[in-house]
Amino acid sequence: MKKNAVSKRLSNLPVHVILILLCAIWLIPTIGLLITSFRPVQDINTTGWWTIFAKPQGYEEYQTYCASCHGEDGSLISSADLSDADLVQDYRRSITLTPSLSREIDGEPHMGDLPVPDEDTTASIAAYMRKLSGIDTTTKFTLDNYIDALTGYRGNKTYRADCASGTQSLDLHCDIRDLANPRGMGRAFLNSLAVTIPSTIFPILISSFAAYAFSWMDFKGRQWLFALLVGLQVVPLQMTLIPVSRLFAQLGLNGTFQGIWLFHTGFGLPYAIYMMRNFLGSLPRELFESAYLDGASHWTAFTKLAIPLSVPALASLAIFQFLWVWNDLLVALVFLGGEHPVLTYQIGNMVTSLGSGWHLLTAAAFISMILPMIIFFALQKYFVRGLLAGSVKG
Ligand code: HEC
Structure with a gap:
């Protein structure tokens, strides 16, 4: 065993x-x-x-040359405490540090038996002393990239530095209003939400009606309609971009949220109906028949039976549709463009044509990832169940 x-x-x-x-x-x-x-x-x-x-710059050099007398943290000699900001202030560059290292202290060389470090090494040691004493206030980590990306800051410094010194460019207010800057990821995040939420709800709502009809209502041409629907899934989205955008131009829907909702709903529907029908169709027939015998109308059967039973399928459908719309660039580019920039569109704008600003790209990427990640982890169990939906009868 x-x-x-x-x-x-x-x-x-x-x-x-x-x-x-x-x-x-x-x-x-x-x-x-x-x-x-x-x-x-x-x-x-x-x-x-x-x-x-890795250890900070100059750490190794400091340990080999200076630690034997000044101690690991620099404070061993009380008359020359290297962790003291006031003292280090006078020796913060190699120009002032080198003379001190080569002079004599009480008739003995400062460095004792150790050789005097060369120029570069001294510079690193000076850098390390600045860190040690706290003169050097730069930190390893900062939120600046996120702030700059969210506010759409396009300067040579950082949003916070510019606002603190009062030299901000014209389109910044240095307050909460900057989050709505049309060039920033903050605004794009809201736009993405405005596109995605209705584009997820509409197809799911409509497809559950349709799927119920396809599986439990008898009407003429049901099979044909369903076959047509399955067939429609092969139509590539790209093929319809031009005709639809011409139609939208006539209807005045180009560059509006309504237009993109319509488009995503239209393209989400065939698959959503197909999947929901497979799921609803696999529910036990007796369940519905006994409900009808008891006098339940289709509406009651739909709301009291079909919907509660298909929560896992609905949830997984919602996740897939949400992720698809959230990550979509093509449709947003064609139908919204710069009018209401969404996250995927704005990420590309972070880097200038000269290649500067790519540090913002990293933050921007995570801003756009955060919501899908939350949804994925929160609804994980539906995600896996949804992958199996329709493949096992149960
Ligand atoms: C052999 C021992 C020894 C070594 C090695 C040594 N120091 Fe010193 N250092 C001293 C002593 C002793 C003093 C105190 C002098 C005093 O009290 O005036 C001192 C003082 C200083 C001072 C104060 C300013 C001055 O000139 O009096 C600085 C800065 C300094 N050391 C930097 C360094 C650095 C950087 C290193 C490594 C590259 C180093 N020391 C290596 C023994 C040493």
Whole structure:
């Protein structure tokens, strides 16, 4: 019994190793992106994200040259406390530090038996002393990228620095109003919500009506209609862009939310109806027949039986439709464009044609990921069940 369990574990080992490897391959770049999004611009441009795990610059040099007398944290010699900001203030650059290192203290060389470090090393040590004493206030992590992305700041410094010094450009107010800046991700987030929520609710509502009719109501041409619907799924979305946008132009729907709701609803419907019908059709027939015998109308059967029973299917449909619309760029680009920029559209605008501003891209990417991630984790169990919907009868 025990032996069996062990050998079973062992035989599963390769699978586990491969799974862990796959997870690492997927996760490491994402973690890197997340860490990068919290780093200051200068750091992003000079070092890789993995260097945050390394000791600060000059740490090694300080340990080899200075720690033997000044101690690891610099405070061993009380008359020359290197963790004291006032003292280090005078020796913060190698220009002033080098003379001090090569002079004599009480007839002995400052460095004792150790060689005097060269110019570059001294500069690193000075940098480390600035960190140690707290003169250097730059931090490893900052929210600036997120603030700049949300407010759509396009300057040479950061939104906070510009607002603090009062040199902000004309389109910034330096208060909550900036979140509504049409060039920022904050506004785009709201626009994305405005596009996605109705574009998810409408198709699901309509498709559950239709699916009920297809599975439990008898009418002429039911099979033909359903076959047509399944067939409609092969129509590629791209093919319809031009005719639909010409139609929208005549109706004045281009660049409006209503237009894009209509489009997403239209394109979400065939699959939604197909999936819902498969699900509703697999519910036990006796259930509905006994309900009808008891005098239930179709409306009662729909609201009291079909809907409560198909919550898992509805939820998974909602997740898929939501993710699809949220991540869609093509339709939003064609029908909304810059009128009501959505997240996917605005991300592309973060980087200028000269390539500057890509540090904002990392933050922007996470801003656009956050909602799908919350929804995914919150509704995880429906997600898996939805993948199986219709494949097992039950
Ligand atoms: C052999 C021991 C020794 C080593 C190694 C040493 N120091 Fe010192 N350092 C001293 C002593 C002792 C003083 C105190 C002098 C005093 O009290 O005036 C001092 C003072 C200082 C001062 C105060 C300013 C001055 O000139 O009096 C600075 C800054 C300083 N050290 C930096 C460094 C740095 C940076 C290193 C490493 C590159 C280093 N020291 C390595 C012994 C050492």
